Amino acid sequence: xxxxxxxxxxxxxxxxxxxxxxxxxxxxxxxxxxxxxxxxxxxxxxxxxxxxxxxxxxxxxxxxxxxxxxxxxxxxxxxxxxxxxxxxxxxxxxxxxxxxxxxxxxxxxxxxxxxxxxxxxxxxxxxxxxxxxxxxxxxxxxxxxxxxxxxxxxxxxxxxxxxxxxxxxxxxxxxxxxxxxxxxxxxxxxxxxxxxxxxxxxxxxxxxxxxxxxxxxxxxxxxxxxxxxxxxxxxxxxxxxxxxxxxxxxxxxxxxxxxxxxxxxxxxxxxxxxxxxxxxxxxxxxxxxxxxxxxxxxxxxxxxxxxxxxxxxxxxxxxxxxxxxxxxxxxxxxxxxxxxxxxxxxxxxxxxxxxxxxxxxxxxxxxxxxxxxxxxxxxxxxxxxxxxxxxxxxxxxxx
Ligand SMILES: Cc1cc2nc3c(=O)[nH]c(=O)nc-3n(C[C@H](O)[C@H](O)[C@H](O)COP(=O)(O)O)c2cc1C
Numbered sequence: 001x002x003x004x005x006x007x008x009x010x011x012x013x014x015x016x017x018x019x020x021x022x023x024x025x026x027x028x029x030x031x032x033x034x035x036x037x038x039x040x041x042x043x044x045x046x047x048x049x050x051x052x053x054x055x056x057x058x059x060x061x062x063x064x065x066x067x068x069x070x071x072x073x074x075x076x077x078x079x080x081x082x083x084x085x086x087x088x089x090x091x092x093x094x095x096x097x098x099x100x101x102x103x104x105x106x107x108x109x110x111x112x113x114x115x116x117x118x119x120x121x122x123x124x125x126x127x128x129x130x131x132x133x134x135x136x137x138x139x140x141x142x143x144x145x146x147x148x149x150x151x152x153x154x155x156x157x158x159x160x161x162x163x164x165x166x167x168x169x170x171x172x173x174x175x176x177x178x179x180x181x182x183x184x185x186x187x188x189x190x191x192x193x194x195x196x197x198x199x200x201x202x203x204x205x206x207x208x209x210x211x212x213x214x215x216x217x218x219x220x221x222x223x224x225x226x227x228x229x230x231x232x233x234x235x236x237x238x239x240x241x242x243x244x245x246x247x248x249x250x251x252x253x254x255x256x257x258x259x260x261x262x263x264x265x266x267x268x269x270x271x272x273x274x275x276x277x278x279x280x281x282x283x284x285x286x287x288x289x290x291x292x293x294x295x296x297x298x299x300x301x302x303x304x305x306x307x308x309x310x311x312x313x314x315x316x317x318x319x320x321x322x323x324x325x326x327x328x329x330x331x332x333x334x335x336x337x338x339x340x341x342x343x344x345x346x347x348x349x350x351x352x353x354x355x356x357x358x359x360x361x362x363x364x365x366x367x368x369x370x371x372x373x374x375x376x377x378x379x380x381x382x383x384x385x386x387x388x389x390x391x392x393x394x395x396x397x398x399x
Contacts, residue, residue, distance in 0.1 A: 003231075007026035011125045013354045015389060016223065016264075033342050040243040042153060048360045050398060051175045054353050055254065055257050056259075056389040056391060056392070057386050057388070057389055058079060058082050058083070058387035058389045058390060059389065060179045060384045061075075061179055062076070062079060062080050062083075062088045062175065062178055062179055063076050064138065064142070065140060065272050066140035067108070067136075068144065069116055070099055070100050070398070070399065071097065071396050071398055073100075073140075074095075074097040074100075074102055074394075074396060075097075075390055075396070076132045076136065077102060077136050077137060077161075077189055077393070078097075078133070078393070078394050080133060080135070080136040080178050080292070081093070081095070081104075081129040081132045081133040081136075081174075081218045082308065082388070082389075082390065082393060083131070083132060083178050083179060083181070084125065084128035084129040084131070084132045084330055084385050085128050085181070085183055085329075085333065085345070086127065086128065087112065087116060087121035087123035087124070087206045088244065088262060088373065089113075089114065089247065089260050089261055089262050089348060089385055089386075090110040090122075090125070090247060090260060090261075090316060091107075091110060091260050091387065091388055091393070092105075092106055092107045092110035092122050092126065093105070093125075093126055093129050094108060094231060094394070094395075095108070095394040095395075096392055096394070096395050097394060097395070097396040097397060097398075098236065098370075098397050098399065099164055099397070099398065099399025100162060100164070100399065101147070101160055101162045102133065102160070102161045103157060103159075103160045103161075104126060104129065104130055104133070104157075104159050104160075104161070105155065105156045105157050105158060106119070106122060106123075106126055106156040106158055107156070108156055108222060109395075110122075110260075112243050112244075112247075114239045114240050114242075114243040115234070115240050115243055115244065115347075115351045116142070116351065118223075118372065119322075120161065120223060120319075120350075121347055123151070123158070123322035123325075123326060123349075124322055124323075124324050124325055124326035124329060124371065125320070125326060126158050126322040126323055126324065126326060127324060127325060127326020127328075127329070127330065128157065128326045128327065128329060128330035128333075129326075130146070130159055130161070130323065130326070130327055131163060131326070131328075131330040132330060134146065134161065134173045134327075135174045135175050135178065135331075135334070136175060136178070137161070137163050138170040138171040138175075139169060139170065139171050139174070139175035140165065140169065141165075141166075141167050141168060141169040142163040142164065142165060142166075142167055143162045143163060143164050143165075143167040144161050144162070145161070145162050145163070145164075146159050146160070147159060147160045147162075148320070148323065150290040150320065151194065151319040151320055151322070153398070158361045159322055159323065164358075165289045166254075168187055170193055173266060173334075173338050174331065174334040174335065174338070176246035176334075177334040177337035177338045178334065178396060179384075180186050180337050180381075181333050181334055181337040182337075182381055182383075182384060182385075183209050183344050183385075184343060184344055184347065184379050184381065184382055185266060185267060185291075185302065185382065186268060186342070186379040186380060186382060187268075187290075187302060187305045187379065188302070188305040188306050188307060188342055188375070188376075188377030188378055189299060189305070189377065189378050189379060190305055190307060190377070191211060191305075191307050191378050192307040192379065193215070193307050193308050193376060193377075194214055197341060198213065198308070198338050198345075200339065201310075201332050201335055201336060201339075201341075201376075202266055202337055203281050203327055204331035204335055205328045205332070206324060206327075206328055206395065208314060208315060208318070208321055208324075208326055209312060209313065209314055209315075209321065209324070209328055209371075210312070210314075210315060210365070210368060211310055211312055211313075211332075212289070212308045212310065212311045212313065212363040212364065212365050213308055213309070213310050214308065214310075214311075214362070215307065215308040215309070215365060218223040219362065220303065220304065220306065220308075220309055221304055222307055222362070223303060223359070223362055224299075224303035224304045225300065226355050226358055226359065226362070227296075227299050227300055227346055227348070227349055228296045228297065228299065228300035229353075230348045230349040230355040231295055231296040231300075231348045232292045232293065232294070232296035232351060232395070234348050234351065234363070235281070235288065235290050235291060235292035235296070235354060236288065236289070237296060238283050240351075241281070241283040241288070242283045245283060246261075246262060246302050247260070247261040247262060248262060248264065248277070248281055249261040249262065249263045249264065250263075250264050250266075250277050250278055251263075251264075255386050256386060258386070259386045259388040259389070259392070260386065260387075260388060262385065264277045265387070266296065266382065266383075266385060267295070267298070269294055269298055271294075271297065272290070273290070273291060273294035273298075274338060275294070277291070279291075280294065281295075284359065296350075297334070299346060299348075301310055302344065302346075302375060303375055305377065306375035306376060306377045307348065307376060307377035307378060308375075308376045308377065309373070309374070309375050309376070310358075310371070310373075310374050310375075310376060311327060311359065311363040311365060311370055311373050311374075312328070312329060312371045312372040312373075312374075313360075313363075313365050313368035313369055313370050313371060314368065314369045314371055315367075315368050315369070316367065316368065316369060317369040318369075321371075322371065323378045325371045325372065329372055336376065339376065340378070341376055341377070342376065342377050342378055342379040342381075343374055343375070343376050343396060344374060344375050344376045345372050345373065345378050346373050346375060347373065348371070349373055350370050350371075350372070350373055357371060359373060
């Protein structure tokens with residue numbers, strides 16, 4: 001090995017390498033590496049961009065026990081909260097943690113102003129997330145205290161949860177259902193719900209809210225037709241479809257890249273509607289009519305296959321009840337999960353004035369405000385949908 005010689009001319013053969021302090025073999029290795037790096041650099045840059053663009057996804061698990069550290073505990077609560085259902089899987093939530101307090105806020109960038117102009121569905125979604133957080137607290141034997149913010153809070157704050165130690169463990173069954181719950185868009189098998197199961201679901205609905213049921217076949221079929229028309233008209237409405245299309249994910253990679261929205265596979269559409277979804281649901285495509293027909297028919301068949309339909313209402317219109325209504329819905333959904341009952345909210349009929357009024361009439365809920373319409377029944381369980389991770393939705397500060 002040639003070492004550079006201090007104070008004298010370097011040996012001849014090592015001259016080109018001496019200036020770099022490298023011998024021939026090392027020089028070749030370094031030069032080869034540099035050459036390879038410059039050839040591969042565009043790909044490496046692309047790979048790192050692609051890696052950076054992928055949001056980390058939240059896993060569908062919850063810890064058995066509360067983590068000991070305050071911040072870890074808050075993180076675990078938020079991990080349970082983000083597994084909640086949300087309108088278009090928009091996940092319109094943010095969390096701010098300060099010691100043993102979590103503040104839940106609405107993320108206005110995730111609102112759907114055309115189809116949900118008064119943010120009813122958004123607040124229901126936030127209520128569902130809040131309920132998961134409270135269920136986690138109770139299951140771990142903590143005592144949560146909730147303070148609600150008014151619906152017009154300028155900063156979008158929804159509620160604050162502070163917790164203290166020392167309660168008995170409650171809601172364990174609901175807690176166990178959090179990672180198991182799914183919105184089920186499969187065809188159901190038509191079997192009805194046992195009266196005691198229906199009672200268990202109704203028992204989750206608090207004061208000021210009501211749950212109306214329909215399970216006789218002719219009424220159920222006529223509501224299926226109503227849902228068909230509402231879905232078809234909504235998709236053919238350019239503004240509404242432009243908004244909804246933004247939350248539709250056409251492939252697995254698109255779903256994973258966003259970590260939100262509803263994948264075309266989850267809609268359970270078959271044939272051309274699935275293969276040509278990019279055209280069928282493009283608001284400017286001449287094939288939109290085909291997409292509208294396929295989706296409307298799919299929803300109609302889904303409603304017809306249900307064992308029962310339910311309408312959650314408030315008495316009378318009170319936006320401050322929308323978050324508690326989301327909490328009640330989530331308790332119902334978790335209870336249903338434990339009982340092996342499939343559920344799917346179907347919001348479109350409530351998003352359009354004529355079917356909304358008609359739905360209220362068919363459920364005999366005149367004078368009440370409809371908040372969530374859903375079908376229930378029995379079917380195999382679908383796959384979980386993606387969630388953005390805690391790191392993307394929470395900011396944490398130690399007390
Ligand atoms: C207020 C609200 C309205 C919803 N409306 C619909 C709907 O119209 N159609 C539907 O298939 N799912 C609907 N969902 C279910 C969401 O699409 C679902 O929660 C989301 O895609 C995440 O999937 P997951 O519930 O399986 O976790 C609704 C959920 C909420 C909270």
